[in-house]
Amino acid sequence: MKSLSVLSVTSELFPIIKTGGLADVAGTLPFALAREGVKVVSLLPGYPAVMRALKRIETIREYPDLFGGAARLVSATAHHVELFVLDAPHLYDRPGSPYLTPDGRDWPDNARRFAALGRIAADIGQGEVPGFIPDIVHAHDWQAGLAPAYLHYGDVPRPGTVMTIHNIAFQGVFPADLLYELGLPPGAFTMDGVEYYGQIGFLKAGLRLADRITTVSPTYAKEIQTPEGGMGLDGLLRSRSKDVFGILNGIDESVWDPSSDKALAATFTRDALGQRSVNKAALQTRLGLDEDPDTLLFGVVSRLSEQKGLDLVLAALPSLLGGRAQLALLGAGERMLEESFQAASIVYPGQVGCVLGYDEELAHLIQGGSDALLVPSRFEPCGLTQLCAMRYGSVPIVSRVGGLADTVIDANEMATASGVATGFQFSPVNLTGLLDAANRAKMLWSDREGWRQVQQNGMAAQVGWSGPARRYAKLYHSCLDET
Ligand code: ADP
Ligand code: GLC
DSSP: OOOEEEEEEOSOBTTTBOSSHHHHHHHHHHHHHHTTTEEEEEEEEOOHHHHHHOEEEEEEEEESOSSSSOEEEEEEEETTEEEEEEEOHHHHOOSSOSSBOTTSOBOTTHHHHHHHHHHHHHHHHTTOSTTOOOSEEEEETGGGTHHHHHHHHSSSOOOEEEEEESOTTOOOEEOGGGTTTTTOOGGGOSTTTTEETTEEEHHHHHHHHSSEEEESOHHHHHHTTSHHHHTTOHHHHHHTGGGEEEOOOOOOTTTSOTTTOTTSSSOOBTTBGGGHHHHHHHHHHHTTOOOOTTSOEEEEEEEESGGGTHHHHHHHHHHHTGGGOEEEEEEEEOHHHHHHHHHHHHHSTTTEEEEESOOHHHHHHHHHHOSEEEEOOSOOSSOSHHHHHHHTTOEEEEESSHHHHHHOOBOOHHHHHTTOOOBEEESSSSHHHHHHHHHHHHHHHTSHHHHHHHHHHHHHSOOSSHHHHHHHHHHHHHHHHHO
16 A cells, blocks of 8 residues: 555644543554654644653644734654644643643633644644655544544645534533634635534534544444434434444553553563452552452443543442452542542441542553543543553443443353353443342452453453554555545
């Protein structure tokens, strides 16, 4: 296949700036695509954390007035990766997360902040950076959703465009009167353009105007085409169903490698699982849990939000902790959930331990030290933590939705008999479902041989990027064949 080049437009990228799985995907997929002959350069907003990480900065273009202030496009490297960064202090030089003020509200000018990202992506797509003319502009989530729109309405030849949905719950919807200010033509404000129920929809625009649409698992690709899963965009997605593809995420197998992971108390392999007990003991100590190798230790590593279904874990605690089982939770997010887990650690001393906040190293220790990882999401486009769990020999207990349904093989009778089970699934996503799966896990836990088999199956599962990267490369080529 002919080699091609892609501009990946993303609002986060691991290890520079991360709030969730999008950063992991945007940070890792380019390496896997390089092995498929696809050169990817990413475009990122110049938040303080990004500007601090940059080396070898070179100004490529200056913008005297980009949505209210001076800005420049720079090329640079960070962590040995080649990047484009939009250095626009009036938009990005602020404390807080990429999207929220320090007190947790959306920045009031998010429309402008991310329209700027799309606008500059389109400029690069239209060949304004000498030496890098992408064949494809690949936009991730609503923050990049206007890139395909600016390219569509531009009056010069454009590259192919791909819009990827990582989470349809976040759509970037803003007042219609911004249309002119964002530099979109009046004719764009139609159902076939950026208009979305009387407002401007950034994700909607990308989904309407990109050549191809992808999302991060085959099951989620189906779910978002239903009224229950589409969150208002299902009709549009159904109308484009021949252009909608579900490509599973992978994880970075060098970052997530239990045989060399420095965040673990002891490294281990599939054939030498005994060392996992050292991690279990370290995790129990770290979270103030009773040090007991024989008790079943559930882990959680998650954003604490409605999506993730962790209120079900709270409701399940009295029964979940039966038989002296334990819970180690690492999470950050909604205050109610944070406070409730904190309270649970007081109600169940030695049995529930939680760390509230973001801690990359502890996330690794939980994966390498817990026996089972709970992921009871109400919806889950793909989910990465269950993939990390499998790779680290923690048995995932997941709701049967989205990418969780596609990546975990339930330990039902048939799968167990054929020796292929990798975890537990439950449906519907409610308390009874979760408890039923947890009880099945407890039963298997008492059969150490059976448990080890499921752990080892998970550790042998393909959770890397090589398969998915091949699919993206094919999709890019198919897109070019048409344009
Ligand atoms: P989402 O993107 O919806 O949050 P994913 O499972 O796709 O869910 O990705 C979550 C990523 O963020 C994983 O890499 C996970 O390890 C990480 N993560 C989530 N919460 C935390 C936390 N509190 N501390 C460290 N890492 C976290
Ligand atoms: C989103 C989804 C998650 C997915 C991640 C990366 O944050 O919630 O399921 O794994 O994006 O695609």
